[in-house]
Amino acid sequence: TVTKAGFLPHAEIVELDGDTIINVVLEYTQEVPIIHMRRYTLTPEEVGPGEHFQVHLVMENEGTGDALNIKVNATPTQFFSPVQPSSSAYFERLDVGELTSARFTFAVSGEALSGVYDLMFTITYQDAVGLPHTTQETMGVPILRKPMIKLLNVEYPEEADRNEVFIFSVEIANIGRFIVNGLYLNVE
Numbered sequence: 116t117v118t119k120a121g122f123l124p125h126a127e128i129v130e131l132d133g134d135t136i137i138n139v140v141l142e143y144t145q146e147v148p149i150i151h152m153r154r155y156t157l158t159p160e161e162v163g164p165g166e167h168f169q170v171h172l173v174m175e176n177e178g179t180g181d182a183l184n185i186k187v188n189a190t191p192t193q194f195f196s197p198v199q200p201s202s203s204a205y206f207e208r209l210d211v212g213e214l215t216s217a218r219f220t221f222a223v224s225g226e227a228l229s230g231v232y233d234l235m236f237t238i239t240y241q242d243a244v245g246l247p248h249t250t251q252e253t254m255g256v257p258i259l260r261k262p263m264i265k266l267l268n269v270e271y272p273e274e275a276d277r278n279e280v281f282i283f284s285v286e287i288a289n290i291g292r293f294i295v296n297g298l299y300l301n302v303e
Contacts, residue, residue: 146180150209150238152252161259164292165225167198168256173216174209174238182209182240182248187217190235194227195256209240223258225292231255263291264298 116126117139129137153175162168176182189195189202197219204217221234238250267286275281283302289295 146243147178148176148180148182148209148211148240148242148248149178150174150176150182150185150240150248150250152236152238152254153214155254157254157256161257162223163259163261164223164227167220167222170219170221170234170254171216172219172236172252173214175214176209176211178211180242181211182242183207185209185215185238185240188237188239189219189221190237192232192234194224194232194258195221195234196224198222227258227260229258229260231257260293261291262293262295263289264295265290 116124118124125139129135151174153173155173156171158169158171172187174185174187185206185208187204187206189197191202199220202219202221204219206215206217209215232255233253234256235251235253238252240248242248265288267288269285271283272281285300287298287300
């Protein structure tokens, strides 16, 4: 008797001779699709507040049955907004072992601080008998506030003799939208 969760049970009476070999082949009780995110790509890899980025998702059906009516939805967040008319994608089917991909474009809130933020996708689909299945996948999106510093009113003499003391003056302006900490100015 052979039993294993998720497989059809099997029982058989076998007469054992001296060199009896028993081969057991397990059969799935049902064909179940399992869709997961195989990989994703962010373009650009680092994005700043107020900028756009694109997500390229590659999904695979590694289950035992074909998936039907696949919907991929981006979960709304505080810092990411879809730029295209929709934050979702639809596929009629994804057969066992096959891959498919989808692209989404998002804008980052201008208020986002530097850090890595979660962007979640929900994948819903049906199996051959119409039973619903859901998978949630999360990816990390790195956001980097890029400082924008400009040197203004730089003043120094065009020429100086050796050992001559002179004044070098400059105004440092933050022309970005964020506070800049730990600024270091090196004069060579």
